[in-house]
Each structure stands twice: as structure tokens, then as C-alpha cells.
Amino acid sequence: MAMAKSVLSLLAHLHAAVLFLPADPAAGAAMYNVLRYGARPDGAADAAGAFLRAWADACRSTRPATVYVPPGRFLVSSATFTGPCHGHAAVTFAVAGTLVAPAGAGGRGLSGRWITFENMEGLVVSGGTFDGRGRALWACRARGGNCPTPASSLTIANSRDVVVAGVRSVDSELFHVVVLQCVGVTVRGVTVEAPADSPNTDGIHIHMSSHVSVYDARIGTGDDCISVGPGNSHLWIERVACGPGHGISIGSLGKQEGMAVEAVQNVTVKTTWFAGTTNGLRIKTWGGSKRGFVRGVTFADATMSGVDNPIIIDQRYCPSGSGCPGGSSSIRISDVRYVGIRGSSATPVAVNFDCSRSNPCSGIRLQDVALTYRSRPAAAKSYCRNVQGSTLGLVLPPSCL
Numbered sequence: 001m002a003m004a005k006s007v008l009s010l011l012a013h014l015h016a017a018v019l020f021l022p023a024d025p026a027a028g029a030a031m032y033n034v035l036r037y038g039a040r041p042d043g044a045a046d047a048a049g050a051f052l053r054a055w056a057d058a059c060r061s062t063r064p065a066t067v068y069v070p071p072g073r074f075l076v077s078s079a080t081f082t083g084p085c086h087g088h089a090a091v092t093f094a095v096a097g098t099l100v101a102p103a104g105a106g107g108r109g110l111s112g113r114w115i116t117f118e119n120m121e122g123l124v125v126s127g128g129t130f131d132g133r134g135r136a137l138w139a140c141r142a143r144g145g146n147c148p149t150p151a152s153s154l155t156i157a158n159s160r161d162v163v164v165a166g167v168r169s170v171d172s173e174l175f176h177v178v179v180l181q182c183v184g185v186t187v188r189g190v191t192v193e194a195p196a197d198s199p200n201t202d203g204i205h206i207h208m209s210s211h212v213s214v215y216d217a218r219i220g221t222g223d224d225c226i227s228v229g230p231g232n233s234h235l236w237i238e239r240v241a242c243g244p245g246h247g248i249s250i251g252s253l254g255k256q257e258g259m260a261v262e263a264v265q266n267v268t269v270k271t272t273w274f275a276g277t278t279n280g281l282r283i284k285t286w287g288g289s290k291r292g293f294v295r296g297v298t299f300a301d302a303t304m305s306g307v308d309n310p311i312i313i314d315q316r317y318c319p320s321g322s323g324c325p326g327g328s329s330s331i332r333i334s335d336v337r338y339v340g341i342r343g344s345s346a347t348p349v350a351v352n353f354d355c356s357r358s359n360p361c362s363g364i365r366l367q368d369v370a371l372t373y374r375s376r377p378a379a380a381k382s383y384c385r386n387v388q389g390s391t392l393g394l395v396l397p398p399s400c401l
Helices: 002-019 046-059 134-145
Strands: 030-033 044-046 066-071 071-077 078-083 091-095 098-100 113-118 124-126 129-131 150-155 161-167 168-170 177-180 183-188 192-195 204-207 211-220 226-228 233-240 248-253 264-273 281-284 290-306 308-314 330-343 349-354 359-371 381-385 386-394
Touching: 030 046, 030 281, 046 066, 046 078, 046 091, 134 150, 168 386, 204 211, 204 264, 204 290, 211 226, 233 248, 248 264, 248 290, 264 281, 281 290, 281 330, 290 308, 308 330, 308 359
Parallel strands: 030 066, 044 071, 066 091, 071 098, 078 113, 091 124, 098 129, 113 150, 124 161, 129 168, 150 177, 161 183, 168 192, 177 204, 183 211, 192 211, 204 226, 211 233, 226 248, 233 264, 248 281, 264 290, 281 308, 290 330, 308 349, 330 359, 349 381, 359 386
Antiparallel strands: none
């Protein structure tokens, strides 16, 4: 109980820090206020056209420019802001108000995206709230009906040297923040809020990108707090509070068959807190012949409070339990370090390495791990299947490597 209160206190501290990040226009920049283009802060009139007109002028600017969204609620049906801008000039999208998605399911079109920035260099997206209003879509999916295409709230695609700072994302239909095919993205001070039962509402999803950093995030959602998809390398994730949610996950990998290799490498996850999540630090792959690898991963300094699976590698991942691809996973997992992992497990198996028969996990290292079950160190257990590795320092529960 004391540890749970401590973690919740840390969550509140991070949340408070995020709320005070500035969202003012960049000093000295040419400013394009969306009100001057016809946007109305009433949450009723669609402001997408005004936003896009302001963006077009800012993108043509010969000097650094800021598109400014002042306080108020702005209904945006959907919007894609594209570059490159004039002379690759930096553009800031500064939000002091709230962007509101259309009410009801399916009002964002068929693209699977609501707000998108694409083909940009030096972009800054700062402040504001993105309200995805996803509850109607979630309800449709819960009924098992023929539902519209869900949309991710904020997507950064095919861009480089981007900063996303101080953004609050609420109730996205699908993923909250997506980094897709980018190089050099920093996500800082982001808050994600969605119910624990909201489907596929990953907080931050990184896909086919490199040199991406995430700092000071507070994420409560219905799926992975941070999900690392295939094609990622050189990621740094630090000071993230997660709960509710499914933890910080690498994967899933290997679901679709084909010749392409799915790879994730050089990932550091440092100083994280998990409260009441289904997983803590997770790597997940499907069975089957799809080739790939995960290597060069470090999980360091993590605190667990009532987490179902604090440390888990699952190479038989199949959440529905039906239609699972058969066979042994062809994703090779190697050189994964867990250092300074502490706290409480909500289930007896606190450390679970369920690896592939044909491609055993190798180079798995545990150092200074202290996980309990029902406040009793001796009650927690480890499970190992097809895994090779080593330990250093005190490791509880006792390692099965």
C-alpha cells in the first residue's frame, strides 16, 4: 500500500509538471492566428479549413513561423498539415486551447488519422489538448458491430528533427500519439488519458523510426502506454509514469507473414513507474515464420506497484486466444538487460521469459532485481522457457536462467 501511494504521488507530480509547460508562440516568429482565418472557438463550427489556410501561409513564410491556436474549443473534422515548407523553414504549431474531434464514430474519415503532420523538418508541436472523443467508437466495437475506421489522434509521419512538447491527448479512438517513419523526434511532457477498457488506445506508438526520445510522460490508457513497433532503432525512453495500461512494450512483432525482416535494436527504457498495469516491461512476438530480431535493449530503474507481469518476454503472443498462427516464433531476442527493477507483482510469476523453441532468447541479463508478491519476496516466482542468460547482484525472485 505504501509503495502504491508513492507511485501515485509520482504520477501526480509528473502530471502537475506537464500542465505548466508553455504553449506560447515562438519568440520572434511570424505568427498566424487561426482566428484571423475564420476559426471559431465554440467547439461547434468546423475549423479544419481555417487551420489549413493558416498552415499554408505559415509554411510559405520566409522566416520561422508559428500557427497559433488560442484558448477555446476548436472543432476539427480532420486535418493533414504537409511540408516541406519554404526553404525548410521551421514551423511551430502552438496550441493554447483544445482541438475537438467530431462527436460520434467515424467523423474523421477513412485515413485512420485525425491530426497529421507530414514531410516536415524542424517542426514543433507544443501545448494544448487533443480531445479524440473516442467513446462512441469504443462502444460500437464493444457491441461487435460494423464500426467505422478508428483514427489515431496525433501522427508525425515521414519527418525529421521534430519536437512534440506539453501536449495532452484525451480519449483517442485509436493510438494517441504516433511517430511513423521519422528520424530525430523528441516527445516531451506528454499526458495521455483514456479509460483502462478503451481498446487499442496506445499512448505513444513508434514505428519504423530512429533516434526517437520520450521524456517526462504521464500515460493512462487501455493498451500499451508506449508501444515500439518494427523497424525502430536508437530509442531513448525516460521518466515515464504508466497506469492504467498494458505497460511499455516492444512489439508485437512477427504477426504478418512475408519476406521483410522485422527488427528493433538499441532501445533504452530508464526511470519508469507502473501502477496497476497488466504488464511492466514487455517484449512480445507472434509464433510463425516471419523473421526478425530484437537486440540491444536496456530496461533500467523501474518501479512496479501491483503489476500483473512486471518483467515478461512472450514469444507466443496471441491476445484473442483464437486464430493464432502456429509454430515457433522466428523473431530472435538477444542482449536484453534488466537493471534495478523493484516493487510488487500482482501475480505469483513476477519474471516470465517464455521464449521461442527454435530461436531461444540469449544474452538475457538480470541485475539488482527485487520483486515481491503479496509483500513476500519468497512468494514471487520466475519462469523460464528456452532462454539463456545470467544474473548479477541480488535477484529476487531467484532467477531461473
